[in-house]
Amino acid sequence: MIIKESKTQSGEVYASLRADLLGGIHPPGSKLRLAVLGTSYGVSLSVVREAMTRLAGDGLVQSIPQRGFCVTPLSVEDLLDLTRTRVLIETSVLRESISSGGVEWESSLIAAHHTLQRTMYTTPDGHLNGLWSKAHHAFHHALLAGAHSPRLEAMATELRDFALLYQHWSIDIAHDLDRDVAAEHRQLAELALAGDADGAATALTEHIERTTAALLAYEQSRTSADPSVSISA
Structure with missing residues (x-):
């Protein structure tokens, strides 16, 4: 007991x-x-x-x-390595997903994207909405689920989970609120459903790298203001 x-x-x-x-x-x-x-x-x-x-x-x-x-410290070295690894793995799985996904995959992706669109991105006080994070996770899972490879999907999911803290920090400490996240996801869904593997892979790469760019800009501005303080490298 x-x-x-x-x-x-x-x-x-x-x-x-x-x-x-x-x-x-x-x-x-x-x-x-x-x-x-x-x-x-x-x-x-x-x-x-x-x-x-x-x-x-x-x-x-x-x-x-x-x-x-x-x-966990905000490490530039780790962030760059994680970003590169995510791009390599997730774009590869996305290509497989587009190539192998059928009607069931398309339906699940449309449903996941609809839920994501209907969920508020941030809370009234400016923090990333926890419900949006869940919908976001479900959308990216659905995006790659057409690959029909549990191992590849598990690798991609683990990498996204490790990036979750950085994603929240891009809002909470870097204040990256200017990007049109809804448009980014809409583009990803449309390209994937249209079977445009090259376009979808490029869009996913840009989507992943935007968060990294926001945090690197935050680091640069912070160290410029106070050279004695820097993100762990």
């Missing part, structure tokens, strides 16, 4: 912390003090530590030997 309660508490703390991290409550690289979090949530250190371990698996926090946990 105690084990069950602990797992329930850990799940709740995990969900709350995940929402806070993606909502920009804890800045990149900031220290996460287990004792403070345990007091805040009214749970034991072991419960908080278990939640942290799950968040580390999601790439949202990092474990520092002898020092506990911190929010």
Whole structure:
């Protein structure tokens, strides 16, 4: 009974912390003090530590030997590597999806895109909407599902999950609100459904790289204002 309660508490703390991290409550690289979090949530250190371990698996926090946990730093090197890898993998899977997808794939993509279009991008206070993130995840999953390759789709999904924190930061700290995200997704859906593999791959590449560009611009402006502070490389 105690084990069950602990797992329930850990799940709740995990969900709350995940929402806070993606909502920009804890800045990149900031220290996460287990004792403070345990007091805040009214749970034991072991419960908080278990939640942290799950968040580390999601790439949202990092474990520092002898020092506990911190929010994953905003690393230029990691961001560029992740972006390059995503482009290579996701565009390849997209081409397979367009080539192999049938009517069922087309229908699921249309439905996923419709849901995404009908979901607000940001919350009233300017943060990325959690419901939009779920719809966005579902859309990109549907976009690649026509490849009929669970392994390739799993690789692409894992890479997108690792990029999720950067995506939220592009809104919450880089304030990348000028891009027409709805138009980007509409273009992706239309090109994919039209069977234009080259056009869709190019559109997906640009879609992925725009978030990277926003964060790199944020880094440049931040270090220009204060040369002593820079994103971890």
